Amino acid sequence: MEGQELPYVLVDCIGGKHGVYEDHVEFLEKHFRLITMKEYLENKKFLSEKIRAVYMWYHKPVINKELLQSLPNLKIVASSGVGIDHLDLNLLSSYGVKLSNTPFVVSTDSADLGVALMLASSRRLVEGHQMAVSPDTEYFPADWLGAELSGATLGIVGMGTIGYKVAERAKAFEMKILYHNRNQRNKEEESAVGAIYCKKIDDLLHQSDFVLLSVNLTPQTHKLIGKRELELMKPTATLINISRGLVVDQDALVEALQNKVIKAAALDVTYPEPLPRDHPLLKLKNVIITPHIGSATKKTRRLMMENMVESIQAGLTGLPIPNEVSL
Amino acid sequence: ISLCGLSHGTMGGGELPGLLVNEIGGRHGILHSHLAFLKKHFYLITMKDFLESKEHMSKKVQAIYLWWHKPVIDRELLQSLPNLKVIANSGVGMDHLDLKLIASFGVKMANAPHAVSTSTADTGMALLLASARRLVEGCHIAISSGTEHCEADFLGVEVTGATLGIIGMGRIGYKIALRAKAFEMKILYHNRTRRKEQEEQAVGATYCEKIDNLLQQADFVMVVVSLTPQTRKLIGKREMELMKPTATLINISRGAVIDQEALVTALQTGTIRAAALDVTYPEPLPRLDHTLLKLKNIIITPHLGIKTDKATYMITEEAVENILAALNGVPMPSEVLPS
Numbered sequence: 001m002e003g004q005e006l007p008y009v010l011v012d013c014i015g016g017k018h019g020v021y022e023d024h025v026e027f028l029e030k031h032f033r034l035i036t037m038k039e040y041l042e043n044k045k046f047l048s049e050k051i052r053a054v055y056m057w058y059h060k061p062v063i064n065k066e067l068l069q070s071l072p073n074l075k076i077v078a079s080s081g082v083g084i085d086h087l088d089l090n091l092l093s094s095y096g097v098k099l100s101n102t103p104f105v106v107s108t109d110s111a112d113l114g115v116a117l118m119l120a121s122s123r124r125l126v127e128g129h130q131m132a133v134s135p136d137t138e139y140f141p142a143d144w145l146g147a148e149l150s151g152a153t154l155g156i157v158g159m160g161t162i163g164y165k166v167a168e169r170a171k172a173f174e175m176k177i178l179y180h181n182r183n184q185r186n187k188e189e190e191s192a193v194g195a196i197y198c199k200k201i202d203d204l205l206h207q208s209d210f211v212l213l214s215v216n217l218t219p220q221t222h223k224l225i226g227k228r229e230l231e232l233m234k235p236t237a238t239l240i241n242i243s244r245g246l247v248v249d250q251d252a253l254v255e256a257l258q259n260k261v262i263k264a265a266a267l268d269v270t271y272p273e274p275l276p277r278d279h280p281l282l283k284l285k286n287v288i289i290t291p292h293i294g295s296a297t298k299k300t301r302r303l304m305m306e307n308m309v310e311s312i313q314a315g316l317t318g319l320p321i322p323n324e325v326s327l
Numbered sequence: 328i329s330l331c332g333l334s335h336g337t338m339g340g341g342e343l344p345g346l347l348v349n350e351i352g353g354r355h356g357i358l359h360s361h362l363a364f365l366k367k368h369f370y371l372i373t374m375k376d377f378l379e380s381k382e383h384m385s386k387k388v389q390a391i392y393l394w395w396h397k398p399v400i401d402r403e404l405l406q407s408l409p410n411l412k413v414i415a416n417s418g419v420g421m422d423h424l425d426l427k428l429i430a431s432f433g434v435k436m437a438n439a440p441h442a443v444s445t446s447t448a449d450t451g452m453a454l455l456l457a458s459a460r461r462l463v464e465g466c467h468i469a470i471s472s473g474t475e476h477c478e479a480d481f482l483g484v485e486v487t488g489a490t491l492g493i494i495g496m497g498r499i500g501y502k503i504a505l506r507a508k509a510f511e512m513k514i515l516y517h518n519r520t521r522r523k524e525q526e527e528q529a530v531g532a533t534y535c536e537k538i539d540n541l542l543q544q545a546d547f548v549m550v551v552v553s554l555t556p557q558t559r560k561l562i563g564k565r566e567m568e569l570m571k572p573t574a575t576l577i578n579i580s581r582g583a584v585i586d587q588e589a590l591v592t593a594l595q596t597g598t599i600r601a602a603a604l605d606v607t608y609p610e611p612l613p614r615l616d617h618t619l620l621k622l623k624n625i626i627i628t629p630h631l632g633i634k635t636d637k638a639t640y641m642i643t644e645e646a647v648e649n650i651l652a653a654l655n656g657v658p659m660p661s662e663v664l665p666s
Binding site: 017018019021057058108109111112113115116117119120123124125126128129131132133135137138139140141142143144145146147148149150151168169171172173174273274275277282288289290291292293296297298299300301 | 450479510
């Protein structure tokens with residue numbers, strides 16, 4: 001429409017370690033007038049009325065009551081990624097602000113990383129690399145071995161989009177697949193990946209060589225895996241977490257790993273991120289930690305950005321919002 | 328693997344046939360967990376035992392079981408073992424052996440192709456995924472004392488939907504294709520001979536008669552060939568320059584298949600994005616001043632290929648099956664003939 005101004009969208013910052021990616025800016029600026037928090041704070045009086053959407057990248061800017069109160073024309077918050085545990089949904093709802101996330105675009109990368117962690121842990125890839133490059137290494141010992149994936153049992157806790165994609169991949173490694181979920185999947189879906197439903201999580205924990213967590217963080221899944229669950233696992237089992245740090249009782253996990261209650265863990269997520277530098281998890285030999293890179297590929301992040309633009313545009317024009325999160 | 332009906336070879340007096348091994352335990356020796364099984368079928372003689380009482384031992388040795396390429400098989404050894412019938416290699420690669428020399432002494436040879444394929448294919452996929460997602464680098468950042476914040480801009484490349492080029496579509500290469508298919512990867516392959524149509528269709532693989540076509544299109548190039556005079560330095564400067572600058576090279580075959588110096592240059596200049604090597608030449612690489620060890624965009628693993636409890640045990644089982652067949656004069660399941 002002629003002479004129409006681009007909608008004003010609030011972002012935390014551009015570039016640097018946490019900001020909106022520099023190479024996304026061109027695309028974003030085709031559709032929006034981006035306002036950084038710095039700009040906003042410098043010119044609150046004028047900008048507060050103009051801002052109609054928040055582009056939340058990597059959980060920033062933080063949405064609190066103060067911010068919502070000062071943005072009377074805010075219609076929608078678009079949050080990057082699938083997790084929404086960092087948002088107060090009731091608060092947003094009370095201000096009539098809509099919310100969107102990016103649930104599907106992250107799923108293949110997250111599933112890929114889940115399998116990557118499982119392979120890296122079982123074959124001791126990180127340890128092996130350290131040995132291969134260490135200045136002290138003279139030879140590779142013949143009795144230095146890992147564990148095989150084929151024929152092993154994978155227990156998937158949370159068989160949503162991501163969990164199912166993990167199952168599809170694990171099947172090709174000739175793994176036996178068990179799963180635990182709020183609801184059982186239908187027969188075709190189960191037989192396509194050869195997955196067996198475990199109504200009780202205990203059954204899954206007893207039998208699995210690898211336990212992979214791919215649930216959302218909700219009050220029900222908070223500390224889902226604690227001392228009791230870890231003790232139900234095999235002493236030769238590995239825990240893989242690609243959901244949220246708080247799904248696992250971290251202190252109980254440290255103890256379980258130190259006392260060989262379970263064999264190993266591979267975590268893409270912790271609480272907090274990053275862990276304090278003196279945290280025991282950082283020192284354990286049988287732990288692999290990655291810095292929350294579940295969806296960290298160039299392509300996926302670009303798709304996320306494009307999805308978010310779409311959601312904001314729909315939210316601002318009153319059309320049905322793709323990837324809307326019901327509040 | 329069924330060992331029924333194959334008893335130990337006869338040596339008079341019901342003595343078990345002598346099996347020469349390099350050492351038991353230690354750096355490169357036969358795994359302790361395999362001993363009970365081996366001792367059921369053979370009288371084990373270590374190189375140390377052999378060298379200490381050559382006259383007595385030399386006639387007893389009917390078979391040799393190579394573990395991690397040792398003991399070294401040379402003319403001198405072959406000449407001193409008049410009753411040697413068979414040499415079984417742990418693993419599938421035979422490039423460390425002079426096949427013609429061994430055959431000239433009337434000694435049969437076997438490798439263990441079945442036992443290695445799954446765990447080696449898994450190793451290939453583990454390296455592909457770790458490299459694509461920068462797992463080792465990420466792990467380092469996650470535990471590094473200098474890390475204060477999460478970096479939003481730490482990015483890797485996608486595996487799902489990417490193009491995988493498999494060079495060498497034997498048993499191991501094919502198992503890699505089966506795995507890659509589950510990641511919705513587009514699969515190209517280059518091989519001496521083309522696979523059957525059904526085999527291609529089962530994994531959705533497209534044959535590239537010219538290796539150049541594969542190199543130009545692949546996001547991931549996985550090298551899974553045997554080392555032969557034809558495959559030595561198969562991937563050199565020219566091949567790496569044909570690859571995409573965003574591509575990753577993965578080697579799970581033998582170090583000598585890749586021109587290592589050319590690889591260093593390619594990685595330093597961004598000719599290719601990254602590499603992941605389970606094998607190098609030599610192994611381990613010399614510590615002093617070897618550039619490969621210091622590059623950021625490389626993952627090197629200590630020849631993990633078959634290093635699992637399961638695979639190593641299956642290798643020994645496969646070797647024993649072959650040895651017993653040779654000693655009993657029946658066809659060997661995986662005999663290797665000098666070509």
